[in-house]
Amino acid sequence: MIRTExxxxxxxxxxxxxxxxxxxxxxxxxxxxVAIMGPSGCGKTTLLNILGLLDNASSGSYWFKGKDVxxxxxxxxxxxxxxxxxxxxxxxxLIDELSVxxxxxxxxxxxxxxxxxxxxxxNSALERLKITHRRNIFPRQLSGGQQQRVAIARAVVxxxxxxxxxxxxxxxxxxxxxxxxxxxxxLNSDGTTIVMVxxxxxxxxxxxxxxxxxxxxxLTENFRKAI
Amino acid sequence: MAADIxxxxxxxxxxxxxxxxxxYPNSEKNDVFKLEVFSCKDGAENKKKAEDVVxxxxxxxxxxxxxxxxVVQVSPPQGEENNIVVLFRKR
Ligand SMILES: Nc1ncnc2c1ncn2[C@@H]1O[C@H](COP(=O)(O)OP(=O)(O)OP(=O)(O)O)[C@@H](O)[C@H]1O
Ligand SMILES: [Mg+2]
Numbered sequence: 001m002i003r004t005e006x007x008x009x010x011x012x013x014x015x016x017x018x019x020x021x022x023x024x025x026x027x028x029x030x031x032x033x034v035a036i037m038g039p040s041g042c043g044k045t046t047l048l049n050i051l052g053l054l055d056n057a058s059s060g061s062y063w064f065k066g067k068d069v070x071x072x073x074x075x076x077x078x079x080x081x082x083x084x085x086x087x088x089x090x091x092x093x094l095i096d097e098l099s100v101x102x103x104x105x106x107x108x109x110x111x112x113x114x115x116x117x118x119x120x121x122x123n124s125a126l127e128r129l130k131i132t133h134r135r136n137i138f139p140r141q142l143s144g145g146q147q148q149r150v151a152i153a154r155a156v157v158x159x160x161x162x163x164x165x166x167x168x169x170x171x172x173x174x175x176x177x178x179x180x181x182x183x184x185x186x187l188n189s190d191g192t193t194i195v196m197v198x199x200x201x202x203x204x205x206x207x208x209x210x211x212x213x214x215x216x217x218x219l220t221e222n223f224r225k226a227i
Numbered sequence: 228m229a230a231d232i233x234x235x236x237x238x239x240x241x242x243x244x245x246x247x248x249x250x251y252p253n254s255e256k257n258d259v260f261k262l263e264v265f266s267c268k269d270g271a272e273n274k275k276k277a278e279d280v281v282x283x284x285x286x287x288x289x290x291x292x293x294x295x296x297x298v299v300q301v302s303p304p305q306g307e308e309n310n311i312v313v314l315f316r317k318r
Contacts, residue, residue, distance in 0.1 A: 022279075039303040174230050201299050201314075202231050212298055215282045220289060220298045 001162065001193055002028040002051060007060035007070075009046050009216075020046040021216045024060070028195065030161070031227050033188040035204035036197045038213035044197040045166055047213065051195060052164045053081040065161070083111050086155030086163045088184075090170035092147040094139040094154075101126070101135040104154045111158065125157040129183070145176025152183055156192070163187060165196040169203055181206050240264065259317035261296060265289075267309040281309050289313070 007024040010017055020043045028034055036044050049055040050062065053069060056077070062070040069080065086107075087093075094103050104125055108118045126132040129149050139147055148168060155163055165184065169177035177200070185206050188194050196207065204210050208227050212219040239245060239262065247260040267284040281304055289298060296315035304311050 037300065039301060041303075178230075200231050204299075212301055214285060214301055215279070217282050217286070219282070219286055219301065222297045 001030045001032075001065055002026070002195075003061075003063045004051075004057075005061040007047075007050065007057045007062060009043070009050065009055075010058045019216055021050075021057070024216075024218055026211065026218065026221075028193065029227070030193055031188075031191055032209060033185070033194045033207045033227070034196070035207035035210045036195065036213060037199065037201075037204055037210060038219070042213045043216040044213055046216075048164050048166050048195065048197055052085050052087060052162075053077040054087075083107070083158040084160055084162065086158065086160040088148070088151050088155050088163065088165040088168045090167040092139070092144070092151045092171075094147055094150060096139055099136050099138055100131065100142075100150050103139065103150055104157050107154060107158050121157050121159075125153040128156070129153040143176070144172050145179060148172060148176070148180050149183070152180070152187075156187060160192065162193045162195070165194065167197055167199065169198070169200060177203070236262070260299065261315045261317070263313055263315065265311045265313060267304060267311055268307075269309060281311075285311055294318075 004024050004026050007021060008019070009021040010019050024047065036047065038044055046055070050057050053064070053072070054077075056072065057070055060070065061068065064080070067080075069077070072080065095106070098106070101122060105118055105122045108121055113121070123132070126135055129152060131146070131149055131153060134142065134146065134150075139150065142150065163184070168184065169180050172180060181203055184194055184196065196203070198204050205224065208223065208225045210222045210224060212221075234247070236245060243264065245262040247262070249258040249260070251257070265285055265288050267281045269280040295318050297318055298313060299316045300314040302312040
């Protein structure tokens, strides 16, 4: 599903050059659950953003589902990731002014899906994440764990092939964190490919493979279990 | 449910190794972890180059490490020696 070759990312700001990624060669198969770990600043978020087509690499190659996507324009990247890739962030990133239902519906609105189809999809995501009873309340009325549940519903509502999660349990206590991990594990058993950045060794243990980044390079890859 | 816990460790520095054994009450199989410090002094002037030296030194040491141990967590470089603490788990 994902393959990179000598992927590199350099940020240039005010004469300062930061090499965030270098010589990154990874391949991720459909159905895998991959955890990315490494010290702060080693390039985890940068890599996730590139894999998720939120950003371009500076050099190297990236194939997503067999398509060369390394040098796409913003417009092409947006079109390609729409509906195919779901994102879950550490800080949930829900829209305060929208209800739970409307937050989950948003990606479908962007996809210009018909209202009747949208209703069907949102209701099924609400059910899948067991939050139907919270459909009409607003993010600030929810605990962190509940907000992350809504964020995951929003990520899965388009039936994406790939979910990218950046420290999804980073702002949660251990009980809510474990619940989010159970949800991700469940989605993966249903066939969704997951790439998750984490600082938690026990969260990483849920993955079938752990990639350690260091200073923008891949340091090690451990296969923990077969998919 | 697995969880991460923080354990304070006394007097841990270079050339030292610490083994951590986790015994589960209802299981024969323990988890064995090991902490080890790797010195990755760079000695290069150019910043970009220096970082690669640190990475290459760390990678070399880990690639040539006992295969029965896998990397669990890696710390950022610390101090002038660029000491990097690596947590391993016994496979
Ligand atoms: N937009 C940007 N402009 C300039 N430099 C950036 C930008 N984004 C990231 N960087 C730099 O790239 C490097 C990698 O950053 P990144 O956010 O990917 O790290 P990370 O591994 O996700 O860290 P953390 O664990 O703290 O989230 C850092 O040195 C960072 O300062
Ligand atoms: Mg990050």
